[in-house]
Amino acid sequence: MAKQSHLKNTIKESFRMAIESIRQNKLRSILTLLGISIGVFSVIGVMTAIRTLESSVNSQLDIFGTNTFMIQKSPAIQIHGPGNNKIRKRKNIRYAHYEELKQRAKLPQQVSVVDGTGERNIQYKDKRLKKTAELSGVDEWGLRSFKTYLADGRNFLEDDIRFYRSVTILGPDLADILFPFEDPIGKIIQIKGLDYTVIGITERKGQAFGQSQDYFVMIPISVYIQRFSSRWTSLAINVEAESTELYEKTMDEVIGLMRVIRKVPPEEENDFEIISNEELMDTFAGFTGGIKLFAGAVSVIALLVAGIGIMNIMLVSVTERIKEIGIRKAIGATRRDILTQFLMEAIFLSQFGGVVGVILGIAGGNLVAVLLKVPAVVPMDWAFYGMAVCSFIGIGFGIYPAWRAANLDPIESLRFE
Amino acid sequence: MADLISLRGIKRHYDVGGEVVRALDGVDLIINHNEYISIMGPSGSGKSTMMNMIGCLDSPTEGVYEFEGELVHEMDDNQLASIRNRKIGFVFQTFNLLPKATALRNVEVPLIYANISKSERVKKAEKALLAVGLSDRMHHKPNELSGGQRQRVAIARALVNDPSILLADEPTGNLDSKSGVEIMKILDSLHDDGNTIILVTHEEYIAEHADRTINLFDGKIKEDRQTKKRKRVVA
Ligand SMILES: Nc1ncnc2c1ncn2[C@@H]1O[C@H](COP(=O)(O)OP(=O)(O)O)[C@@H](O)[C@H]1O
Ligand SMILES: [Mg+2]
Numbered sequence: 001m002a003k004q005s006h007l008k009n010t011i012k013e014s015f016r017m018a019i020e021s022i023r024q025n026k027l028r029s030i031l032t033l034l035g036i037s038i039g040v041f042s043v044i045g046v047m048t049a050i051r052t053l054e055s056s057v058n059s060q061l062d063i064f065g066t067n068t069f070m071i072q073k074s075p076a077i078q079i080h081g082p083g084n085n086k087i088r089k090r091k092n093i094r095y096a097h098y099e100e101l102k103q104r105a106k107l108p109q110q111v112s113v114v115d116g117t118g119e120r121n122i123q124y125k126d127k128r129l130k131k132t133a134e135l136s137g138v139d140e141w142g143l144r145s146f147k148t149y150l151a152d153g154r155n156f157l158e159d160d161i162r163f164y165r166s167v168t169i170l171g172p173d174l175a176d177i178l179f180p181f182e183d184p185i186g187k188i189i190q191i192k193g194l195d196y197t198v199i200g201i202t203e204r205k206g207q208a209f210g211q212s213q214d215y216f217v218m219i220p221i222s223v224y225i226q227r228f229s230s231r232w233t234s235l236a237i238n239v240e241a242e243s244t245e246l247y248e249k250t251m252d253e254v255i256g257l258m259r260v261i262r263k264v265p266p267e268e269e270n271d272f273e274i275i276s277n278e279e280l281m282d283t284f285a286g287f288t289g290g291i292k293l294f295a296g297a298v299s300v301i302a303l304l305v306a307g308i309g310i311m312n313i314m315l316v317s318v319t320e321r322i323k324e325i326g327i328r329k330a331i332g333a334t335r336r337d338i339l340t341q342f343l344m345e346a347i348f349l350s351q352f353g354g355v356v357g358v359i360l361g362i363a364g365g366n367l368v369a370v371l372l373k374v375p376a377v378v379p380m381d382w383a384f385y386g387m388a389v390c391s392f393i394g395i396g397f398g399i400y401p402a403w404r405a406a407n408l409d410p411i412e413s414l415r416f417e
Numbered sequence: 418m419a420d421l422i423s424l425r426g427i428k429r430h431y432d433v434g435g436e437v438v439r440a441l442d443g444v445d446l447i448i449n450h451n452e453y454i455s456i457m458g459p460s461g462s463g464k465s466t467m468m469n470m471i472g473c474l475d476s477p478t479e480g481v482y483e484f485e486g487e488l489v490h491e492m493d494d495n496q497l498a499s500i501r502n503r504k505i506g507f508v509f510q511t512f513n514l515l516p517k518a519t520a521l522r523n524v525e526v527p528l529i530y531a532n533i534s535k536s537e538r539v540k541k542a543e544k545a546l547l548a549v550g551l552s553d554r555m556h557h558k559p560n561e562l563s564g565g566q567r568q569r570v571a572i573a574r575a576l577v578n579d580p581s582i583l584l585a586d587e588p589t590g591n592l593d594s595k596s597g598v599e600i601m602k603i604l605d606s607l608h609d610d611g612n613t614i615i616l617v618t619h620e621e622y623i624a625e626h627a628d629r630t631i632n633l634f635d636g637k638i639k640e641d642r643q644t645k646k647r648k649r650v651v652a
Contacts, residue, residue: 327513332502332530
């Protein structure tokens with residue numbers, strides 16, 4: 001007599017019986033599956049959406065060049081509250097601070113300065129802007145700090161800054177408006193009524209957060225300070241470290257020097273902010289963390305409801321099949337055989353629902369990716385958790401009905417009509 | 418040779434709302450290999466209770482039950498399930514087939530619980546169905562079969578695991594007389610092949626197939642007589 005391992009045989013048969021019973025009660029099984037699917041769908045959907053969002057936002061938050069950070073008076077994202085007043089009372093960052101830092105700092109590969117404002121009064125002949133553009137004062141490192149490259153023309157030179165030359169580099173969107181049919185290089189445009197020679201056009205970057213990143217003008221920082229600054233102007237200083245290894249050290253040196261330059265007493269906090277890609281991403285991660293927690297809580301409730309659905313359906317299934325259980329016991333099924341059969345059915349139901357939920361969830365989540373025009377992601381880890389949770393639900397909510405089935409009295413069950 | 422089955426002082430009492438129902442009230446009985454026994458008696462006399470007891474579906478309130486020398490009344494649930502599976506073939510009045518499974522599948526089920534591989538199961542189930550003359554109905558479901566055919570599937574299922582005894586509780590009770598005769602023919606030939614059979618019936622002409630008839634009344638054996646000369650099969 002060919003004997004197999006008992007467990008393997010039982011599981012194989014239970015699996016078969018589970019499929020049979022699901023096939024025989026299609027509608028009911030589908031409705032139960034749906035409960036699990038929706039629960040899993042909500043977790044996987046939200047997690048996939050967040051992950052695509054994260055990868056897209058993180059790539060957009062990657063605005064500074066490699067190993068670059070920025071020093072500003074105020075944080076990148078301002079939270080209104082009592083702390084805000086303290087920030088407003090800080091000393092502005094002035095050009096002299098930048099010059100002193102640049103002179104004294106030894107580690108940075110480069111130190112550059114930048115400031116920006118909104119400006120609409122820009123024209124070429126009869127072409128005018130309808131929307132306010134971003135106007136930045138930069139030095140010869142400006143393009144590099146903002147990870148922009150020239151598509152045409154030349155960069156600012158040190159001499160452009162030193163000699164206050166009225167030259168400008170245009171973003172491609174702005175160039176398109178002013179020069180629809182002409183080559184902009186060498187042409188003279190007016191900003192606030194004053195003439196600037198176009199020396200360069202940058203490469204097209206596209207959109208970030210639904211806004212054009214190509215709608216700007218740049219002029220030398222010296223000219224900017226002369227013509228656009230006020231007593232409220234606070235500059236930003238860009239620092240690039242030589243390498244990733246020297247990044248932390250460079251930041252330490254720069255922070256130390258800035259404190260000396262701005263005469264911050266040793267016991268007081270920095271009166272300036274360090275902004276980097278990592279810092280922006282951390283801020284965003286804090287925000288998505290909240291959403292994840294909320295989605296997690298909602299999903300737990302959804303899965304709990306689905307689990308109760310499974311339990312209910314399994315109880316109905318046991319009641320409907322009392323006679324079958326009696327027959328099986330009469331011909332030799334042990335309690336464990338019956339328990340395994342019904343437990344497998346519950347697990348199989350929830351697993352099947354889980355697979356559907358995972359597939360729909362990933363598809364739904366990636367719809368967000370399609371809408372945001374970012375690459376899709378498949379969160380394998382969450383798919384795995386989803387399936388694991390489904391098994392737990394199957395076991396957790398299936399065990400009681402299965403236990404009830406296993407403990408039915410064979411004679412009573414056989415007599416049941 | 419040891420007795421196949423020995424019941425000594427078997428009682429089965431039910432407590433129904435404070436009142437004790439004595440379904441079996443002190444039964445002593447010895448059953449040998451290759452006996453062909455019919456059990457008769459009025460409704461409610463305890464025939465089914467006795468069959469369930471012998472078939473290890475029920476446990477006695479009191480008394481000693483020995484099956485092939487093993488003490489059944491002391492066994493736990495798993496041991497009882499194992500005896501039912503390997504040693505006992507049960508045939509019921511209402512067939513008790515799995516309604517959504519084919520004849521072949523129905524006959525296969527006891528072998529699943531006996532841990533037998535799929536290929537072997539199919540082979541044995543086919544052989545059992547052939548023995549009851551149903552090889553052309555193997556892939557039919559119970560509702561596609563006549564009553565007589567259903568009962569033959571049930572007999573095939575009872576026999577598939579080569580049990581020591583075949584128990585049939587009113588196997589012809591739900592059948593027309595022609596189908597009943599067919600079933601009795603099968604039981605007779607199974608007995609001729611060396612099987613031990615116990616059969617419950619109301620009908621005198623059915624009981625006459627057996628070699629020994631036991632009459633129950635109020636949970637007690639009222640009469641136990643040899644009706645035919647036994648054809649002994651020498652072991
Ligand atoms: N589960 C039960 N609970 C209470 N009384 C029962 C139960 N099963 C059987 N009985 C009683 O036991 C007696 C014998 O029943 P049974 O063995 O089914 O009789 P038969 O098969 O001879 O008609 C009957 O009086 C019946 O009412
Ligand atoms: Mg009866």
